[in-house]
Amino acid sequence: MQLYVVRHGETDANAEGRYQGSLDIDLNERGVLQARELRARLPSQIDAVVVSPLRRAQQTAAIVFADDGLELHTLDAFRERSVGVFEGLTQAEAAQRYPELWAQNITRQWELAPTDGESVSQFVERIRKGLNELLANHGQQVVVLVAHGVVAKAIRALVRDDFSDFFDWQLRN
Template sequence: MDTRKQAQNPHHCRICLVRHGETLWNAERRLQGHLDVPLNEVGLVQAEATARSLAEHRFAAIYASDLTRALQTAAPTARACRLEARPTPALRERHYGAFQGLTYAEAADRYPDAYHRFKAREPEFSFPGGGESLLVFAARIGSVLTDLAGRHRGEQILVVTHGGVLDIAHRLASRLPLEAPRDFPILNAALNWLDYDGEDWHLLAWAEQHHLESARDELPNA
């Protein structure tokens, strides 16, 4: 899909969604949530590769989660496109409560009942320690993406965010229920393209990784 040449419908917004580059905690399969973990060396290389891949695309704006790993991923593309990445707290990852900072194995060992409900994708389950339910998280992400698309009708924007956010975005476009197991990849620094027509989301392309030597998908429900 050549988004550089494809004209925009004046009522539509096209969004390129990018999961942040790799972090040490991704490699360790450790839940990050709202904890502020920077990119590792692989992630920094991925961010530069993403910038080279997107340098010739025309973006009206760049938005990023305000967590360091997303801002670091957005920074090279923002420089290449001569734009400023706008920190947007509503684009943060799901809040995992007491699971944050634990590996998936540690979370399963310490909170077996809660982990079972997490793996089962129960929409109303909230993590112990103040975490978000899928229903609350999905409402937050649906609202911020729809708001950004409404601001940029007839334009194309870049959104740099987190794996859980991409999960919700794909489900919005594919109509896959929150509780259904994930059947699509969510790769660090890959390109994912959606279109919003003012009423519905449409999936244009997903998990483009031609610019990457490798990309990790360590998330559950893969």
Template sequence: MNITRFCLVRHGETDWNVARRLQGHTDIDLNTHGVKQAQQMAKALKRINLQFDVLYTSDLVRAAKTAKAIEEIFGVDAITTEALRERHLGALQGLTIIDAPNLEPELWNIHLSRNLEHDLRGGESIKRFAERIHRGLETIRMQHLGKTILLVSHGSAIEMMYRLASNQALEAERTVSVPNASLNWISHDGSSWKVDRWADTSHLASLALDNVDL
């Protein structure tokens, strides 16, 4: 059986994560704690002697800088791609989850309802986001069949990968968390996806924040 394995890593903490502010495509850097989380994660991968064949990362700085910690410890170069970006949240980007219901009540309710077609005024609909993530994941898988792929991305993007691997409907309520700098494992045996392990933060010195981008 030719199994392709993915270790999915969410980026380290940002100041917007702390403020519970919706990031989407906004290019926010890691904060000091996030840099430490990235280093702890990379050291943990080295400690367990993870044998991976290729490293991919989203091009947004919070993911690319998290991947940089892996690059430095393992002496590899990451392949950067826009396909692994977070969902573009349109007019909700930049708002906190406290302010959004007051400033954009209609849009916030649409967002919470998981309307599959709405683009949140200039963003990505859930349907288009899912198609982008699934297409990106399949492209990587087909290029590295039977290999182990380390992939650094974002909370909602990784949660979408969970939906793919577990056959969870797009309109279903979110059931898993994706903490900052967590390790999440999925695999494909040539015919179907499978979730192997999820939301491992045992390598971090303190609790990590869950994603709020739904």
């Protein structure tokens, strides 16, 4: 399988530096423009498009592939990592409202999670299962996955079998 991982276009929360996680947020104007420009960067021959269920990814995929006639397949495994009580907050707001959690550097702990959120290990395991499903269903195909920054980060680390820069590497909108 040839897999192209695409991050959704920008949202207001991205522009403001807010944790989005599982919040279902629309693209902003810049995000719509980014999605319109993306198609030219992808291969002309694509067999399947798989999309996170979150609106920002769905909107990006719908814009990118509007003229292709490709069916968009939603796969829940590729939704963004839930960061629980931090969702919708900036880092400064999270540190102020939840100082005990913030002091633990909780979003970067492998086995711990913010209240009502997912740990990194839970998230990575979900992504691993999603990749296995993609391989089983699209083994020899060219697949575009429209998802999220932390999803891309996890896929990169899993494929490389190297998590050494997991918390530093970032795929921009």
